[in-house]
Amino acid sequence: MSTTTLASAKPETAPQEPLALRLAALDLPVGGFTRAARADALTRLQAMGLPKGRDEYWRYTNPAAFNQPQPNALPVDESVLDSPLFTSIDRLRLVFVDGRFDAAASDELKGEGLEIASLATADAQADHWAAGVYGKLETAGQTPVARPFAALNTLAATDGVLIRVTGKVSRPVHLVYRRSDPLADVHLHHVLKLEAGSELTLLETGMVGARSNAVIEADLAKGAQLHHIAAKRAGYQKVGISQIFARVDAEALFKSFNLQVNGTLMRNESVLEIVGDDAVAHIAAAVLGDGRVGPFHQDDTVFITHAAERCESRQVYKKVLKSGARGVFQGKILVKPGAQKTDGYQISQALLLDDDSEFLAKPELEIYADDVKCSHGSTTGALDETALFYLRSRGVPKERATVLLVLSFLAAALEEVDDLRLRDEISERLDEWLTSRASELDPSGNGASAKA
Amino acid sequence: MLEIKNLHAELEDGGKQILKGVNLTVPAGQVHAIMGPNGSGKSTLSYVLSGRDGYEVTEGEATLDGQALLDMEPEERAAAGLFLAFQYPVEIPGVGNLTFLRTAVNAQRKARGEEELTAAEFLKVVREKAKSLNIDAEMLKRPVNVGFSGGEKKRNEILQMAMLEPRMCILDETDSGLDVDAMRLVAEGVNALRSPDRAFLVITHYQRLLDHIKPDVVHIMFDGRIIKTGGPELALEVEQNGYGELLAEVQ
Numbered sequence: 001m002s003t004t005t006l007a008s009a010k011p012e013t014a015p016q017e018p019l020a021l022r023l024a025a026l027d028l029p030v031g032g033f034t035r036a037a038r039a040d041a042l043t044r045l046q047a048m049g050l051p052k053g054r055d056e057y058w059r060y061t062n063p064a065a066f067n068q069p070q071p072n073a074l075p076v077d078e079s080v081l082d083s084p085l086f087t088s089i090d091r092l093r094l095v096f097v098d099g100r101f102d103a104a105a106s107d108e109l110k111g112e113g114l115e116i117a118s119l120a121t122a123d124a125q126a127d128h129w130a131a132g133v134y135g136k137l138e139t140a141g142q143t144p145v146a147r148p149f150a151a152l153n154t155l156a157a158t159d160g161v162l163i164r165v166t167g168k169v170s171r172p173v174h175l176v177y178r179r180s181d182p183l184a185d186v187h188l189h190h191v192l193k194l195e196a197g198s199e200l201t202l203l204e205t206g207m208v209g210a211r212s213n214a215v216i217e218a219d220l221a222k223g224a225q226l227h228h229i230a231a232k233r234a235g236y237q238k239v240g241i242s243q244i245f246a247r248v249d250a251e252a253l254f255k256s257f258n259l260q261v262n263g264t265l266m267r268n269e270s271v272l273e274i275v276g277d278d279a280v281a282h283i284a285a286a287v288l289g290d291g292r293v294g295p296f297h298q299d300d301t302v303f304i305t306h307a308a309e310r311c312e313s314r315q316v317y318k319k320v321l322k323s324g325a326r327g328v329f330q331g332k333i334l335v336k337p338g339a340q341k342t343d344g345y346q347i348s349q350a351l352l353l354d355d356d357s358e359f360l361a362k363p364e365l366e367i368y369a370d371d372v373k374c375s376h377g378s379t380t381g382a383l384d385e386t387a388l389f390y391l392r393s394r395g396v397p398k399e400r401a402t403v404l405l406v407l408s409f410l411a412a413a414l415e416e417v418d419d420l421r422l423r424d425e426i427s428e429r430l431d432e433w434l435t436s437r438a439s440e441l442d443p444s445g446n447g448a449s450a451k452a
Numbered sequence: 453m454l455e456i457k458n459l460h461a462e463l464e465d466g467g468k469q470i471l472k473g474v475n476l477t478v479p480a481g482q483v484h485a486i487m488g489p490n491g492s493g494k495s496t497l498s499y500v501l502s503g504r505d506g507y508e509v510t511e512g513e514a515t516l517d518g519q520a521l522l523d524m525e526p527e528e529r530a531a532a533g534l535f536l537a538f539q540y541p542v543e544i545p546g547v548g549n550l551t552f553l554r555t556a557v558n559a560q561r562k563a564r565g566e567e568e569l570t571a572a573e574f575l576k577v578v579r580e581k582a583k584s585l586n587i588d589a590e591m592l593k594r595p596v597n598v599g600f601s602g603g604e605k606k607r608n609e610i611l612q613m614a615m616l617e618p619r620m621c622i623l624d625e626t627d628s629g630l631d632v633d634a635m636r637l638v639a640e641g642v643n644a645l646r647s648p649d650r651a652f653l654v655i656t657h658y659q660r661l662l663d664h665i666k667p668d669v670v671h672i673m674f675d676g677r678i679i680k681t682g683g684p685e686l687a688l689e690v691e692q693n694g695y696g697e698l699l700a701e702v703q
């Protein structure tokens with residue numbers, strides 16, 4: 001299904017322009033039910049162009065690695081991944097290899113209360129329920145901030161999963177990402193449609209591609225509940241951007257937690273729009289970055305719009321950075337006129353394990369209603385020496401004490417995972433991961449030289 | 453058991469001298485009290501003994517059962533049997549009290565080459581000891597000291613001490629902030645641990661605590677030195693007359 005008709009259909013784009021070069025390097029699907037959305041995405045993308053470093057939302061993160069036509073080769077090295085997560089719980093596993101759905105390696109695409117298909121298969125048809133969502137939430141999320149890579153994704157997505165939830169689904173759907181091609185430049189696009197009162201837990205683990213661009217569009221109808229947990233732990237050289245667009249209707253609950261460990265350049269954009277009264281949207285992340293092996297740059301950019309009454313939103317971002325790692329947080333809460341009794345909370349915190357690392361935070365509030373409660377805070381700090389001494393004075397060795405304090409710092413983000421089995425598993429895995437690297441975490445830097 | 457000779461210490465930052473020649477011996481089986489005006493260096497002495505960063509020992513030495521304390525890491529001192537109940541116990545969000553206690557107990561056992569306690573063994577002991585200190589199951593599950601009242605934090609310190617069974621216990625103003633009943637519980641906790649091969653160094657401002665925990669010896673600290681040592685009656689004297697007369701007498 002590979003033609004480049006759409007891209008080449010725009011003669012006015014000079015071939016040497018970055019966007020034209022970027023598109024020329026891709027195998028753009030024409031699409032079945034997504035055809036109109038893809039065409040529209042191309043038009044929008046051409047109007048926006050690729051981001052430049054001086055763009056408001058790209059001031060802290062250099063888009064060059066996303067703009068360049070080809071990804072840098074990323075050797076497929078399973079040893080950089082830690083042991084897989086969530087293997088002990090009953091779940092529906094869907095495997096993607098280099099961003100392509102692998103039916104043979106996956107569970108059967110069915111479950112009670114679930115209608116589920118791969119995008120590539122469904123897109124062979126001209127009609128599909130997902131046409132009502134695909135590209136729609138992404139488009140809505142382009143105002144007031146342009147998100148060119150999300151439009152690029154809608155245009156270029158080759159696969160993904162389309163899930164319609166009609167009941168309370170207790171068995172989580174687990175998207176397992178694997179790699180085989182060191183040059184895979186992946187555009188994954190998932191659509192989630194949660195009908196009124198339905199419930200779904202979506203898990204994501206593994207590594208999507210050498211370079212990845214992922215979009216999730218999640219449409220939550222009245223009273224629906226989505227629990228999204230991503231732990232896309234990566235090798236040191238990973239480059240990826242992922243975007244989540246959610247529309248949250250009345251009394252619905254949207255929860256998303258992201259665990260991100262290592263990587264060269266990662267950007268996560270979360271665009272949540274709360275459109276019905278009494279809804280709740282929480283988004284959280286725990287990030288661990290170590291610049292020892294290569295550059296580490298991780299950026300969370302959040303935009304939450306309150307357009308209804310008595311809704312609650314909560315952002316909890318925690319980043320542990322060392323050896324020149326750089327963390328970015330840009331978080332905005334927009335309260336529209338009439339969104340009375342909004343309760344908006346935002347916290348972004350960095351724990352810097354040395355003086356070389358850096359955290360840049362830009363919290364923003366824009367409020368057009370008078371009866372609201374919104375707060376935001378951002379802190380950057382080192383490991384608490386008093387707490388470290390307290391633990392050591394009880395006989396806890398310095399390395400273990402350091403791990404405990406890092407976990408302690410991350411705890412508020414992990415607490416955003418409601419399911420205790422999942423939370424405990426993430427916490428245990430983090431503990432293992434930190435423990436295996438404990439000597440490198442030593443703030444005095446003594447351990448690093450011994451290991452390096 | 454604990455022997456401190458001519459201990460001098462200053463702040464690493466700025467070099468301000470705080471301990472100016474402390475001499476103190478606490479034999480096994482005894483309870484010694486240290487009293488002294490605010491800022492005289494009592495907490496600093498306890499920190500220097502337990503190995504907190506930020507102080508530089510410029511002269512003197514301290515030994516525990518003959519082992520030189522000052523060269524050891526804080527966790528090694530703990531494993532050697534030293535314990536400090538903090539004047540201001542530290543809050544550690546996200547780390548459960550039980551997890552913390554078990555980590556500490558087992559880390560010390562491991563360091564001493566002893567078998568680690570299983571979860572079940574540990575729970576049994578901790579429940580018993582918590583009960584006698586009026587610490588309920590809910591408090592055990594909460595993150596370390598987070599949201600604890602002042603008195604609860606102090607009782608939690610004593611629970612840690614009871615679990616770790618140290619040989620040399622330093623209590624820094626464990627009585628401050630305690631109500632009458634909590635004071636009795638804490639004192640009972642301490643008294644239950646008294647034994648011929650364990651010693652206590654109790655830092656306090658008030659005679660009250662010493663009514664419950666009878667000291668063998670009372671020291672008065674002033675400006676980084678022990679300026680007077682006596683029996684329990686010394687604490688009564690301070691309670692009645694303050695430090696004025698004592699200081700005049702020494703100077």
Ligand SMILES: Nc1ncnc2c1ncn2[C@@H]1O[C@H](COP(=O)(O)OP(=O)(O)OP(=O)(O)O)[C@@H](O)[C@H]1O
Pocket residue numbers: 463470488489490491492493494495496497506539
């Ligand atoms: N880290 C520090 N930075 C600056 N000054 C310090 C520091 N630690 C101790 N000091 C100073 O050293 C002196 C002794 O302090 P310390 O806390 O040991 O007194 P204390 O006898 O325990 O007093 P209190 O009865 O009020 O608890 C005080 O003047 C204090 O201000």
Ligand SMILES: [Mg+2]
Pocket residue numbers: 494495496539624
């Ligand atoms: Mg003090």
